Amino acid sequence: MTVSGPNQIPVPSEHPNNDLLADLAAEVLPDDLAGHVHDHVMSCALCAGLLADAESVRSMLLQVEPEQMPDEILVRLERAMLTARREDEAAAAGDSSETRTLTRMPLGAEAGRADPGRKIGRSGPATGRIAASAATGSMATSGPKTSRLSRMSAPAQSARRQAIEEQKADRPSRFARLAPMLKIAAAVLVVAGLGAGAWQFRGSGGSTADEASTAASGSAPLVAAIQSTRTDYAKKALPTQVKTLIANSQKALVEGDATTGLTANRAGTDGMTPAAKAPDDAAKSAEANASAAPKPLASEPGQEQGQLLRSPVALQACLTAIGAAGVQPVAVDLARYAGREAAIIVLPADGGGYDVWVVARDCRAGNDGTIDVINNVKP
Amino acid sequence: MTDDGEPDDRRLLADHLAGDPDAFTTLVRRHRDRLWAVALRTTGDPEDAADALQDALISALRGAAGYRGDAAVTTWLHRVVINASLDRIRRRQARPSVSLDGHELPGRHDDHAATVIRVDIRAALARLPEPQRVALILVDLEDMTIAETAEILEVPEGTVKSRCSRARTAMAAMLREVETTRPGGSGNRNDVERVQAGEPSARRGSSGEGW
Numbered sequence: 001m002t003v004s005g006p007n008q009i010p011v012p013s014e015h016p017n018n019d020l021l022a023d024l025a026a027e028v029l030p031d032d033l034a035g036h037v038h039d040h041v042m043s044c045a046l047c048a049g050l051l052a053d054a055e056s057v058r059s060m061l062l063q064v065e066p067e068q069m070p071d072e073i074l075v076r077l078e079r080a081m082l083t084a085r086r087e088d089e090a091a092a093a094g095d096s097s098e099t100r101t102l103t104r105m106p107l108g109a110e111a112g113r114a115d116p117g118r119k120i121g122r123s124g125p126a127t128g129r130i131a132a133s134a135a136t137g138s139m140a141t142s143g144p145k146t147s148r149l150s151r152m153s154a155p156a157q158s159a160r161r162q163a164i165e166e167q168k169a170d171r172p173s174r175f176a177r178l179a180p181m182l183k184i185a186a187a188v189l190v191v192a193g194l195g196a197g198a199w200q201f202r203g204s205g206g207s208t209a210d211e212a213s214t215a216a217s218g219s220a221p222l223v224a225a226i227q228s229t230r231t232d233y234a235k236k237a238l239p240t241q242v243k244t245l246i247a248n249s250q251k252a253l254v255e256g257d258a259t260t261g262l263t264a265n266r267a268g269t270d271g272m273t274p275a276a277k278a279p280d281d282a283a284k285s286a287e288a289n290a291s292a293a294p295k296p297l298a299s300e301p302g303q304e305q306g307q308l309l310r311s312p313v314a315l316q317a318c319l320t321a322i323g324a325a326g327v328q329p330v331a332v333d334l335a336r337y338a339g340r341e342a343a344i345i346v347l348p349a350d351g352g353g354y355d356v357w358v359v360a361r362d363c364r365a366g367n368d369g370t371i372d373v374i375n376n377v378k379p
Numbered sequence: 380m381t382d383d384g385e386p387d388d389r390r391l392l393a394d395h396l397a398g399d400p401d402a403f404t405t406l407v408r409r410h411r412d413r414l415w416a417v418a419l420r421t422t423g424d425p426e427d428a429a430d431a432l433q434d435a436l437i438s439a440l441r442g443a444a445g446y447r448g449d450a451a452v453t454t455w456l457h458r459v460v461i462n463a464s465l466d467r468i469r470r471r472q473a474r475p476s477v478s479l480d481g482h483e484l485p486g487r488h489d490d491h492a493a494t495v496i497r498v499d500i501r502a503a504l505a506r507l508p509e510p511q512r513v514a515l516i517l518v519d520l521e522d523m524t525i526a527e528t529a530e531i532l533e534v535p536e537g538t539v540k541s542r543c544s545r546a547r548t549a550m551a552a553m554l555r556e557v558e559t560t561r562p563g564g565s566g567n568r569n570d571v572e573r574v575q576a577g578e579p580s581a582r583r584g585s586s587g588e589g590w
Contacts, residue, residue: 051548061515066416066520067419081407085403
């Protein structure tokens with residue numbers, strides 16, 4: 001025993017270590033050991049003081065004002081979440097046709113993802129890079145990457161379907177969700193009835209891989225009016241532009257005048273000037289006019305080269321590449337997007353909207369050239 | 380529904396699973412500061428905290444179906460954020476470390492007492508063993524109960540008590556050291572008294588060793 005401090009408080013020469021003191025305070029020590037430590041503390045001002053300070057730490061910490069999340073961090077997070085959701089939706093769109101490619105995926109590729117509440121302990125590329133991959137157009141839209149995302153989102157998709165079923169009672173009608181498909185079906189029936197010469201993409205003459213993919217997915221032959229306009233699509237004006245595109249596409253199918261993909265929408269441009277309008281002008285019109293519409297194109301130099309989507313087989317391959325094999329496009333337009341050449345592929349989406357894929361005109365298996373994906377556009 | 384008539388957390392999560400594109404964002408916004416605080420205090424670095432939070436929220440967004448509903452949504456979210464933060468720390472440990480003592484934190488040189496205390500506390504937190512730090516953050520900084528914390532960390536309540544108590548004792552000892560090394564530090568009053576009085580911290584002596 002020694003003495004310490006001006007008041008000559010007795011201090012034992014051997015102190016319990018901090019953990020023992022802490023466990024004494026937490027009342028988690030076995031009784032016999034607790035007794036020894038307690039006896040020491042009662043006779044040691046230093047240890048008693050430390051315990052008193054430790055006890056005070058809690059009240060001190062509770063007084064610390066939490067630092068607020070900076071707005072720029074929130075913006076970043078929301079952007080990342082939006083990108084992730086788009087990726088998942090794009091991957092989900094290809095779920096039904098992914099059976100073949102799924103078998104190539106290594107088991108457990110999505111380990112640690114299914115239940116994020118469990119210890120993550122994963123390594124590898126940070127999720128934070130998702131936005132970058134999407135921006136570069138390398139979004140998981142083909143082959144194994146698509147399959148991986150599809151599998152990752154499978155639990156969520158399953159639960160989502162279940163939740164939708166559970167919420168049926170809350171929804172006035174399922175018509176809105178089915179509307180796009182019904183429109184397509186109606187158009188197909190009309191085409192069949194008229195025996196018109198709409199473009200019917202059956203994949204004949206295509207690669208065996210494409211055929212196998214279609215067969216595997218059990219999809220119906222594609223029926224789509226491929227339009228080729230100089231419309232410069234812009235995200236802001238997309239709902240209006242897509243609305244006009246769909247209308248023209250359906251009209252082309254009904255009139256059986258879609259084989260060239262050029263003529264059906266001549267009467268439905270909502271006052272837009274015809275084809276020869278410069279892209280810049282078109283962009284300005286799209287911004288200025290809420291009824292901006294795709295403009296018919298009389299001819300487009302070089303359209304047969306580097307624009308593979310004019311080929312039915314190529315369109316089929318592109319749909320497979322973006323994870324939409326077996327999905328019936330509502331409309332396809334070889335046009336422009338944000339000032340650059342692009343193909344606009346409109347696919348039906350849940351909720352009565354449309355998923356709009358903006359891809360390179362030479363979109364193909366292994367290189368879909370995705371420029372942008374705008375989900376659930378509601379014209 | 381909440382008292383404000385807003386959908387509660389469970390409703391938002393269900394809406395998210397049902398395809399509502401805004402539900403999860405609403406959930407995040409509602410708890411943004413708490414989640415940020417947990418990530419920041421766990422990682423001790425704003426950039427790592429932002430990365431961890433991004434990892435966590437995307438993971439939660441995609442794995443929302445894994446929420447079993449037997450705990451509060453915030454409990455589940457905290458668990459995801461802590462896991463991501465610890466994951467981020469482990470990645471950081473694989474590269475050259477940056478001591479918090481030398482880290483330029485906002486207001487590092489601010490003389491305001493609260494800022495000084497906050498920097499001290501953050502530095503002290505960073506020196507705690509990971510399990511103790513996380514437990515202390517949840518119980519003493521986030522004011523969660525022992526039971527909630529045990530649920531988040533998936534350990535017995537006694538373990539949480541022990542970790543918290545050890546962390547507090549270690550922090551008390553560390554804050555003493557800080558005070559003795561700070562120019563102009565005095566040894567008459569402890570940190571708690573000084574925080575309550577709005578003054579910089581002061582601690583006396585060093586902790587006992589032995590046993």
